[in-house]
Amino acid sequence: MISLPPQKLKEILIKQGIIDSDTFDKLFTEAKRKRQNLADVLVSQGLINKDYLYILIAKSLGVERVNLGTVKIDEKVLHLLTEDAARHRKVIVFGREPDGKFDVAMEDPTNLETIDFLKLRLGGPIKPFLATDEDLNRGFSLYEQKLTQDFKEIIEGSIKESLKIKASKGDLEEAAADLPVVAIVDNLLSYAFSSRASDIHFEVLDDGILIRYRVDGVLHEVIRMPKEIHPAVVARMKILSRLRVDEHTHPQDGRFRYKIGDDIVDIRVSIIPTFYGEKIELRLLSAAQKPLSLAELGMFEGTVKVIQEAIKKSYGMVLACGPTGSGKTTTLYSIMNILNRPEVNIVTIEDPIEYDMRYVNQVQVNATAGITFETGLRSILRQDPNIIMIGEIRDKETADIAVQSALTGHLVLSSLHTNDAPTAIPRLIDMGIPPFLVAAVLNAVSSQRLARRIHLDCIESYVPDQGVLSTIKKTLNEIGVNTETFKLPKTFYRGKGCAADNYTGYSGRTGIYEVLNVTEPIRKLIIDPAFNLDSLKKIAHQEGMITLFEDGLKKVELGLTTVEELFRVIRE
Numbered sequence: 001m002i003s004l005p006p007q008k009l010k011e012i013l014i015k016q017g018i019i020d021s022d023t024f025d026k027l028f029t030e031a032k033r034k035r036q037n038l039a040d041v042l043v044s045q046g047l048i049n050k051d052y053l054y055i056l057i058a059k060s061l062g063v064e065r066v067n068l069g070t071v072k073i074d075e076k077v078l079h080l081l082t083e084d085a086a087r088h089r090k091v092i093v094f095g096r097e098p099d100g101k102f103d104v105a106m107e108d109p110t111n112l113e114t115i116d117f118l119k120l121r122l123g124g125p126i127k128p129f130l131a132t133d134e135d136l137n138r139g140f141s142l143y144e145q146k147l148t149q150d151f152k153e154i155i156e157g158s159i160k161e162s163l164k165i166k167a168s169k170g171d172l173e174e175a176a177a178d179l180p181v182v183a184i185v186d187n188l189l190s191y192a193f194s195s196r197a198s199d200i201h202f203e204v205l206d207d208g209i210l211i212r213y214r215v216d217g218v219l220h221e222v223i224r225m226p227k228e229i230h231p232a233v234v235a236r237m238k239i240l241s242r243l244r245v246d247e248h249t250h251p252q253d254g255r256f257r258y259k260i261g262d263d264i265v266d267i268r269v270s271i272i273p274t275f276y277g278e279k280i281e282l283r284l285l286s287a288a289q290k291p292l293s294l295a296e297l298g299m300f301e302g303t304v305k306v307i308q309e310a311i312k313k314s315y316g317m318v319l320a321c322g323p324t325g326s327g328k329t330t331t332l333y334s335i336m337n338i339l340n341r342p343e344v345n346i347v348t349i350e351d352p353i354e355y356d357m358r359y360v361n362q363v364q365v366n367a368t369a370g371i372t373f374e375t376g377l378r379s380i381l382r383q384d385p386n387i388i389m390i391g392e393i394r395d396k397e398t399a400d401i402a403v404q405s406a407l408t409g410h411l412v413l414s415s416l417h418t419n420d421a422p423t424a425i426p427r428l429i430d431m432g433i434p435p436f437l438v439a440a441v442l443n444a445v446s447s448q449r450l451a452r453r454i455h456l457d458c459i460e461s462y463v464p465d466q467g468v469l470s471t472i473k474k475t476l477n478e479i480g481v482n483t484e485t486f487k488l489p490k491t492f493y494r495g496k497g498c499a500a501d502n503y504t505g506y507s508g509r510t511g512i513y514e515v516l517n518v519t520e521p522i523r524k525l526i527i528d529p530a531f532n533l534d535s536l537k538k539i540a541h542q543e544g545m546i547t548l549f550e551d552g553l554k555k556v557e558l559g560l561t562t563v564e565e566l567f568r569v570i571r572e
Helices: 006-015 021-034 038-044 050-061 083-089 112-122 133-141 144-164 172-176 179-194 227-240 301-312 328-339 373-383 396-407 424-430 435-441 466-478 520-526 533-542 548-557 563-570
Strands: 091-096 102-106 126-130 197-204 209-215 218-225 252-260 263-274 277-286 316-321 346-350 360-364 387-390 411-416 442-454 459-462 492-495 506-517
Touching: 006 021, 006 038, 006 050, 021 038, 038 050, 038 328, 050 126, 083 091, 083 112, 083 133, 091 112, 091 133, 102 112, 102 133, 112 126, 133 506, 144 179, 144 218, 144 227, 172 227, 179 197, 179 227, 179 252, 179 263, 179 277, 197 227, 209 227, 218 227, 227 252, 227 263, 227 277, 301 316, 301 328, 301 442, 301 506, 316 328, 316 396, 328 346, 328 387, 328 411, 328 442, 346 373, 360 373, 373 387, 373 396, 387 396, 396 411, 396 435, 411 424, 424 435, 424 442, 435 442, 435 520, 442 492, 442 548, 442 563, 466 548, 466 563, 492 548, 506 548, 506 563, 520 533, 548 563
Parallel strands: 102 126, 316 411, 316 442, 346 360, 346 387, 387 411
Antiparallel strands: 091 102, 197 209, 197 277, 209 218, 252 263, 263 277, 442 506, 459 492
8 A cells, every 4th residue: 555654644544533643643653563564553444444445545745546346448558568567566557548548557657767667668658547456366367367478378388397307206205496497386376466365285196287276265176287286296296395205194284385477475284195295285374464344344334343342351352263165263363363462462373374564463373282262271371461362263272261261361262163153152162161161151153154346347237037036035035034034135147258257147255244243142042051053143133143145145236245155154
């Protein structure tokens, strides 16, 4: 995000009545302490919407604000600048004025060095526009079609070279260091990052290697490679992540940091033996990624307020629930970012540490060194913490310590594997936590899913058929919503599919949430001997809880996602 001089930003916000001078000065101090951009802190604290902030900044700078989601990008003009140069300078050339000026979306339209570079490279004058990072990413995605062709050509060329060295018969470490193998791995990682992949799967078949990327939560086949180069590729991954090259019969886990252009990516590595050979799974985590505000994650205003009230308390427990890959850890980090103040000591125990957070003491689970969630948590309690974040409550021992911590003046944040928010309560009871303790410590429980966003560049509206509406009504009835009074959306949206989104119609993801606020009626029900899950869900709804399906349906109505995507993630 653009860095305006603090005094200038202060003047803009005070003039608009968004913030007062004292609050601004406190947030400015906080931004310096966390080494974060001040504008990012304002957005993450929920004080201003990012789009509105950009409009105000653009007006102050005397430039126009461009939304590349609604403006057609001229691809001929776009490709006048290479993707490397566009990403490095954080610009997108998207059009040309009648007088010959090039329209350029920029992260910082005041950067004279970049403007001079563009004038020279494009051979003409520049008209700068202010753009968000989301806008720039839309432009970068248009480079992807050509990138796909180049990627496959490069990989095929590297494979041919690699086969000549007969990696499977030679020394593995020597084969892994061979230039064609290094090039194959480098290109697979670079292409995955450009494709916004969260995971890379190397799967061994009887006749080859299948490479699949997970993009926006869905796996896509990318390329197949000859089985002969498999030993060298596996060895290369093991060397990068400092694992044993000569171990082939036991699972191994590691990680390494990788530089792609100007970006640094942390890569988590898991290798397991399968019938045809070792399978590799890589999880890509941007080292520069910062926690988002709860609103940016996809929470509506009412949901945000429940969470904010729950974490204002100096003790108790706040849980994030959902299946693997539903974004629980990101939600917990966003909450920690809100709580990360000079007067509190935050300590975490995680497996693995996914994001580096300044002023938060993060402990990595390491079973070999004797650090488990249970033992690590016991040690953390001797570190005088105010707030404890436990990556996941997996067993009775961890649950016991977490509950005792919450009872003795600590705010505990953690995740739990349950399908919805109410089910977290019987899950804790099943772990052996007495109902009266569950009722005493729980402040709030959130449950979530990640749904793919409709690609705004190719969005279209349509009227759903009766079959879809009937399925929606049936689902609403099942969760106890009166369909006679509930207003169904009249218009739905979908993405037509284009080259920029690989013809899926989706780009990016948004969270779908339900948050159970543990109110007094709910506490009374938990300790009631006649407690059951159906009664809990009924009272939670009466107390104002919006279910996952209702929250998702609202996002369907707003054109954020599709009804098909909603049903896909809800039924996972």
